[in-house]
Amino acid sequence: MSDARTAILGRLRAAGGSGPLPDLDTAVLERRQWPAAERVERLRKGMEAVHTEFLEALPATWPAVVRAFCDHEGLKNLLFGPTCEAGVELAKGWAPGGTQLMPYDRSVEAFKDELFTGVDAGFTSTVGGVAETGGLLLMPGSAEPRLMSLVPPIHIALLRASTIQDTFWSAVKSLGWGRSLPPNALLISGPSKTADIEQTLAYGVHGPKRLIVVLVQDLA
Amino acid sequence: MHAETEILFRDSASKALLDPQLRANFRRAMDGLITKRRNQFPDPADLQDLRDLSTAIRSRSLLSLPELLEQFEANCTKNGIQVHWAETCEQANELILGILRSKNAKTLVKGKSMVSEEMHLNAFLESKGIEALESDLGEYIIQLDGETPSHIIMPAIHKNKDQIARQFSQKIKDAKYTEDVDELTAMARKVLREKFLHADAGLSGVNFAVAETGTLCLVENEGNGRMSTHVPPLHIAVMGLEKVVACLEDVAPLYAILTRSATGQAVSTYFNLISGPRGTDEKDGPREVHLVILDNGRSRIYADPQLRATLRCIRCGACMNHCPVYTRIGGHAYEATYPGPIGKILTPQMEGVGVRHDLIHGSSLCGACAEVCPVEIPIPEILVRLRREATHEDVGSNVIGRGTGRTATEDWAWRLWGGVLKRPALYRVATWFATRLGKALPAGAPLIKNWTRTRSKPVPARRSLSERMRAEGGSNE
Amino acid sequence: MREVYFYGTCLVDLFFPDAGMAGIQLLRQAGVKVVFPEGQTCCGQPAFNCGYWEEARDVARTQVALFPKDLPVILPSGSCAGMMKVHYPELFHGQPDEARVRAFSARVYELTQFLVDVLDVKLEDLGEPVKVTWHSSCHAVRDLGLKGEPQALIGQLANVELAPLTREHECCGFGGTFSVRQPEISGVMSCDKAADAEATGASVVLSTDGGCLLNVNGTLEAKQSPLRVQHIAEFLWERTHAR
Numbered sequence: 001m002s003d004a005r006t007a008i009l010g011r012l013r014a015a016g017g018s019g020p021l022p023d024l025d026t027a028v029l030e031r032r033q034w035p036a037a038e039r040v041e042r043l044r045k046g047m048e049a050v051h052t053e054f055l056e057a058l059p060a061t062w063p064a065v066v067r068a069f070c071d072h073e074g075l076k077n078l079l080f081g082p083t084c085e086a087g088v089e090l091a092k093g094w095a096p097g098g099t100q101l102m103p104y105d106r107s108v109e110a111f112k113d114e115l116f117t118g119v120d121a122g123f124t125s126t127v128g129g130v131a132e133t134g135g136l137l138l139m140p141g142s143a144e145p146r147l148m149s150l151v152p153p154i155h156i157a158l159l160r161a162s163t164i165q166d167t168f169w170s171a172v173k174s175l176g177w178g179r180s181l182p183p184n185a186l187l188i189s190g191p192s193k194t195a196d197i198e199q200t201l202a203y204g205v206h207g208p209k210r211l212i213v214v215l216v217q218d219l220a
Numbered sequence: 221m222h223a224e225t226e227i228l229f230r231d232s233a234s235k236a237l238l239d240p241q242l243r244a245n246f247r248r249a250m251d252g253l254i255t256k257r258r259n260q261f262p263d264p265a266d267l268q269d270l271r272d273l274s275t276a277i278r279s280r281s282l283l284s285l286p287e288l289l290e291q292f293e294a295n296c297t298k299n300g301i302q303v304h305w306a307e308t309c310e311q312a313n314e315l316i317l318g319i320l321r322s323k324n325a326k327t328l329v330k331g332k333s334m335v336s337e338e339m340h341l342n343a344f345l346e347s348k349g350i351e352a353l354e355s356d357l358g359e360y361i362i363q364l365d366g367e368t369p370s371h372i373i374m375p376a377i378h379k380n381k382d383q384i385a386r387q388f389s390q391k392i393k394d395a396k397y398t399e400d401v402d403e404l405t406a407m408a409r410k411v412l413r414e415k416f417l418h419a420d421a422g423l424s425g426v427n428f429a430v431a432e433t434g435t436l437c438l439v440e441n442e443g444n445g446r447m448s449t450h451v452p453p454l455h456i457a458v459m460g461l462e463k464v465v466a467c468l469e470d471v472a473p474l475y476a477i478l479t480r481s482a483t484g485q486a487v488s489t490y491f492n493l494i495s496g497p498r499g500t501d502e503k504d505g506p507r508e509v510h511l512v513i514l515d516n517g518r519s520r521i522y523a524d525p526q527l528r529a530t531l532r533c534i535r536c537g538a539c540m541n542h543c544p545v546y547t548r549i550g551g552h553a554y555e556a557t558y559p560g561p562i563g564k565i566l567t568p569q570m571e572g573v574g575v576r577h578d579l580i581h582g583s584s585l586c587g588a589c590a591e592v593c594p595v596e597i598p599i600p601e602i603l604v605r606l607r608r609e610a611t612h613e614d615v616g617s618n619v620i621g622r623g624t625g626r627t628a629t630e631d632w633a634w635r636l637w638g639g640v641l642k643r644p645a646l647y648r649v650a651t652w653f654a655t656r657l658g659k660a661l662p663a664g665a666p667l668i669k670n671w672t673r674t675r676s677k678p679v680p681a682r683r684s685l686s687e688r689m690r691a692e693g694g695s696n697e
Numbered sequence: 698m699r700e701v702y703f704y705g706t707c708l709v710d711l712f713f714p715d716a717g718m719a720g721i722q723l724l725r726q727a728g729v730k731v732v733f734p735e736g737q738t739c740c741g742q743p744a745f746n747c748g749y750w751e752e753a754r755d756v757a758r759t760q761v762a763l764f765p766k767d768l769p770v771i772l773p774s775g776s777c778a779g780m781m782k783v784h785y786p787e788l789f790h791g792q793p794d795e796a797r798v799r800a801f802s803a804r805v806y807e808l809t810q811f812l813v814d815v816l817d818v819k820l821e822d823l824g825e826p827v828k829v830t831w832h833s834s835c836h837a838v839r840d841l842g843l844k845g846e847p848q849a850l851i852g853q854l855a856n857v858e859l860a861p862l863t864r865e866h867e868c869c870g871f872g873g874t875f876s877v878r879q880p881e882i883s884g885v886m887s888c889d890k891a892a893d894a895e896a897t898g899a900s901v902v903l904s905t906d907g908g909c910l911l912n913v914n915g916t917l918e919a920k921q922s923p924l925r926v927q928h929i930a931e932f933l934w935e936r937t938h939a940r
Contacts, residue, residue: 005305008461008515012286015523021283022276028269029473046486108504116417133476133487142501146450150443168491169472178468181433183299183496183505184450189487192443194405196358196374198381199252202405205357206412207443207489234881544868548885582879584872584886585746587839601787608748634744638752641707642759644736654711670877674884675915678712685705685717689733 029169032132036219039131039164044215046134050190051203052211059160059218063090066123066156066214070099075120077102079152084143086125086158104145115147121154122147122208128171129164135189136213137171139182146184155208157188160216226625227555229579236549242378246550249377253541256484257592274477275596278532281465285522288431288464289513295434299496301509309339312514316341316423316456317348319510323454325350325420329412331438331445332356333425334372334535335458335514338557341423353419355412355444357405364391370551372558373482373537378550412444422448422506426459427535428474432467436511438492439478441485446492455497455506461513462522462531468493474534477594481538517570520618526605527619530565532595539589539599545582554579561589565602573610574624580606651687654680700730701811702770704760706777707739708907709928713773716907716928720773720808723934727818731771734763742780743873745788754788761785761794761801769815770805773930775837775905778807783840807837808930809905813846822854824936830860830899832890832913834906835868847905847929854936860897864889871912887916895924902926 034042044054057065070078081087082103094101099120108115124144128137136157140146149155165171168187172178177185192207203209236242261267281288293303304319306312320328328345330336330352342352342363354363358375362368364387369375376384381399388407389397395407416422424445428437436457438445449455465471479485498505521527540546540560551559556567556579564583568576585600593599609617610625640646658680663672671678683691701724709717721731740760744753760781764770772778782805789798812818829851837843851859870876870886877883890913894902902917902924904910914926 002305004307004311004515007307008305008513008519009286009289011515011519012289012461012522015519019283019525021280024276024280024470025269025273026473028266028273050489104503106503112417116413130487135487135491140502141499142503145503145505146446147504150446150450167472168475168487169469172468172472177493178432181435181468181493181495183494183499183502185493185495186446187487187491188489190489192441192489194357194442195483196356196361196376197384197401197404198379199249199374199377200381200401202401205405205409205442205444206355206416206447230879230881233879237881237885544870544886545882548882578878581875582882584835584868584870584875584883586835586868586872588835588866588868591839604746604748607746608750611748612750630747630749634747634749634752637744638749638755641738641741641756644738644759647736647738651711667877670880671915673880674887674919675912676918678911678915680711681714683714685710685714686735686737688714688718689705689721690735 029167032167034131034166036162039166040161040215040219042131043129043134043164046132047190047213050134050193052134052190052213055212055214057214057216059216062158062214062216063093066090067094067099069156069212070121073154075099075154077118077120078156079104079115079119079122079148081124081144081148084125087143090123104148108145108147115151119152121156122149122152123156123158124149125158127163127175129159130168130171130187131164132167133189135168135187137175138186138188140184140186141182149188150207153204153208154210154212156212156214158214158216160218162218226575226577227579229554229582232553232555233545233549233582236553241380242550243548245378245380246547249374250541250547253484257481257538257541260480260484260486270473270477271594271596273473274594275532277465277470277474278534278595281470282462282522282528282531284466285462285464288466289461292429292431292434292464295431296511297434299434301434301496301511304510304512306512307515309514309516312339312458312512313341313344315512316458317345317350319454319456320345320350320421323420323508325454327415327419328352328421328423329415329419329448329452330354330359331422331424331440331448332359332375333423333458334369334557335425335460336423337369338516339458339514352423353415355415355448357408357442360408360412361387368552370559371537371540372535372560378552416447416451419452421454421456422452423456423458424449426457426463426511427478428471429459429464430468430471431464433495435468435493435495437471437475438494439475439488440492441489443490446490449492449494450505453507455509457509457511459511459513461515461518478534478536481536481592481594517620520620521569523618527569527602529597530569530602532597533562534595536594538592538594542588542592544584544586544588561599562597565599565606568606569619572621572624573606573619574621577610577625580610648686651684655682655684655687698728698730700732700768702764702768703731703733704764704770704772704777704781705733705737706772706774706907708911709773710737712911713907713928713931716773716931719928719934720771720930722938723808723812723930724771726938727812727816729816732768736763740777740780742777742784745780745784746873750788754792757785757788757798758794761798764801768804769811770801771808771811772805773808773905773928774907775807775834775841775843776908778805779836779840781805807841807843807905809846809850810841810843813849818850820850820853820933820937822856822936823939824854824856826856826858827901828858828860828899829901829903829932830862830894830897831865832862832869832894832902832904832909833865834904834909837905838866847903850929850933851903857936860899862893862897864893869909869912871908873908876912887912891916891920891922895922900924901932903929903932905929
């Protein structure tokens with residue numbers, strides 16, 4: 001145990017608690033609730049306000065919607081995770097020619113330069129969304145590595161409407177993130193941006209310049 | 221005992237007041253931030269509920285701070301995050317140097333971290349031959365000019381587009397002169413991409429530290445934070461020891477009020493939750509993650525039940541956005557890492573109330589800051605307390621430099637003041653003189669001349685209210 | 698008949714006695730008996746704000762002792778009312794007479810607060826049309842939680858047009874000792890407030906606070922502006938009392 005640690009914790013303990021723990025009244029968060037259809041609208045409104053683009057799809061058609069987007073944009077390639085459910089579905093029936101599907105199936109060290117300069121777009125699934133403010137919830141990992149939604153200039157994200165939660169707070173509870181988290185999890189609300197130059201908004205700073213949400217309408 | 225060389229806030233502030241461009245830039249910027257924040261809180265009752273909850277969460281965390289820090293450390297360690305403790309900035313800098321050297325790291329790319337500014341980390345690393353490059357656009361801009369941040373959220377807020385355009389065209393290789401914001405941004409993106417790709421290490425701060433899951437939460441809009449923490453093989457995080465909360469559920473409302481209070485955004489572009497280095501099956505992410513927990517006077521502040529409220533701060537910057545003083549002088553005039561109202565209470569507690577006596581008096585106690593603080597830090601109340609500490613040595617106080625701002629002159633002035641005002645007969649005599657001879661008071665007298673720099677001399681009425689009421693008679697019991 | 702105490706405050710006593718008289722008369726006009734104990738001096742705020750708490754307490758104690766009966770204590774000043782109501786309990790925390798001071802503090806009101814929230818006065822405007830602007834004193838709004846009481850009173854006057862300041866809630870730069878300890882910053886804030894007032898086109902600036910009035914008035918005079926500053930009590934009395 002380091003001297004600094006002992007000294008610091010010792011000082012903090014010596015200071016004493018001073019008072020009972022205040023109660024936490026979470027009513028202000030709980031009352032932020034909307035019906036499922038309205039959650040979708042709110043999420044869309046919040047994210048479009050920060051330049052996120054939306055493509056509508058149905059459970060059976062979303063791979064085709066992604067393909068159509070790639071064709072329309074003339075993308076050279078699309079980085080994806082070949083072992084995850086969405087990746088498998090995307091690849092199934094992906095016509096040859098045009099945009100090449102590029103599997104992220106090895107360590108980044110094997111192709112770092114190419115990732116940074118030669119990949120047009122990355123495709124990931126999501127584990128949910130946040131209605132109140134707009135936002136996607138992602139759990140990168142082995143199947144869908146972290147840099148897929150960060151490095152390529154375009155990020156295409158698959159969002160099922162049924163997974164959209166009311167607030168980040170309710171999503172945390174629903175996903176169990178408060179108890180256990182993988183090495184990386186995150187919320188994404190739009191393409192990367194800054195207002196550091198005279199408070200003027202500019203998009204596509206270091207993260208993706210475009211965020212495309214493929215919204216799967218799967219509400220019963 | 222007298223203060224060591226006092227840092228005179230009045231001098232730096234007056235200089236700043238004479239700079240019309242600075243005044244215009246800050247006024248415009250603060251007005252924008254004030255409006256944006258107000259638009260995020262249309263319902264005052266709802267806002268108060270959110271503030272109350274945020275305050276309760278931060279208070280609770282502080283009440284259990286040592287236990288939470290231990291729990292946090294244990295869970296970080298379990299997750300593979302290596303935790304280090306530093307009592308001082310010097311120790312923290314040495315720890316980071318040690319970590320970097322152990323990996324032969326020569327280049328460090330930085331996400332925004334005010335704690336690293338507090339440590340003067342960049343200068344320290346440069347002196348040891350390690351390049352520390354800022355990647356947040358605002359920080360990158362000021363680093364090009366060798367400046368420090370003038371605001372805790374928007375570091376380059378004092379700079380104009382044309383200043384930045386000139387800078388970029390001079391300091392970035394092959395860059396042409398342009399004032400187009402998108403073009404300037406694209407230039408920075410290109411330069412920094414190279415750095416992210418090849419940096420040996422990345423550094424970040426920590427917005428919230430979660431004890432239950434051993435998680436570092438990072439708020440950002442640009443993506444440079446994620447780049448710095450996911451691309452290089454080594455990630456070092458630095459945080460003040462007050463940042464820990466119990467669980468991620470507690471973070472949610474704090475995150476919500478932070479972005480709204482800071483920049484008037486409902487949510488940031490990214491909210492990044494890091495709970496470990498690259499997992500066994502993961503294909504990217506840093507191989508090693510280190511965390512340095514910094515004290516630097518926070519445990520001393522913690523020990524005082526009233527001053528402890530200073531540590532509730534979530535570094536949103538709303539206080540400075542609404543401060544009539546900050547808006548007129550900008551952040552550099554504070555000559556401290558943290559400017560604005562939070563800086564006015566934090567800096568004297570870290571450096572000494574005698575040395576920073578003038579700064580503590582650099583406030584009209586208007587309370588605009590406390591009104592918007594998401595965690596209800598009573599800044600004016602704390603300023604009054606620090607003014608007390610500067611001039612008195614009270615039993616039980618552990619404030620640095622207490623009593624060293626005391627002067628015999630001020631002691632006598634208040635003694636005289638009190639002596640007259642608690643004796644109605646003396647007060648009557650004094651007001652008689654003031655009302656009869658007040659016009660004769662020279663405008664150039666000490667203190668009076670400070671008033672008359674920009675105002676006409678105040679002239680007492682011919683008869684005081686008390687005198688008139690006495691004459692009226694019969695109103696007293 | 699309802700009875701109240703009136704506390705003049707040192708700045709009103711010395712610089713704005715007409716405002717003090719007006720406040721008393723407004724209360725009498727509303728059917729209230731006003732008691733003005735002799736020997737009032739200062740609420741002690743300047744010493745309190747500078748950390749000289751013993752001196753502040755000494756003075757505060759002598760003030761409290763002048764108001765022994767359980768009657769409301771009315772002040773024509775947001776900042777002094779704030780001191781007595783909000784900060785006296787802090788200043789006397791742990792003192793032997795803490796309970797007595799707290800009981801006193803609970804009876805303290807700022808004048809417009811009392812006129813609106815307790816007396817619910819109805820005012821009739823007997824004056825000529827005029828345009829005014831309102832500067833809200835920081836302590837009145839933030840310490841006492843004044844929520845539009847002065848504007849409500851002004852609003853009752855049919856011939857008075859209220860032209861709001863662009864930055865109504867921004868500090869005028871007085872801040873007590875701040876005005877002389879940081880004269881440059883204070884000067885700039887005062888000038889900005891004066892300019893804001895001039896830009897409204899109003900012929901008079903109204904406020905609850907003697908400090909703000911001294912500060913803004915002094916600034917306007919130095920600029921040789923025709924704009925006047927007036928205490929709201931004095932203004933309301935002028936507009937509503939039959940001659």
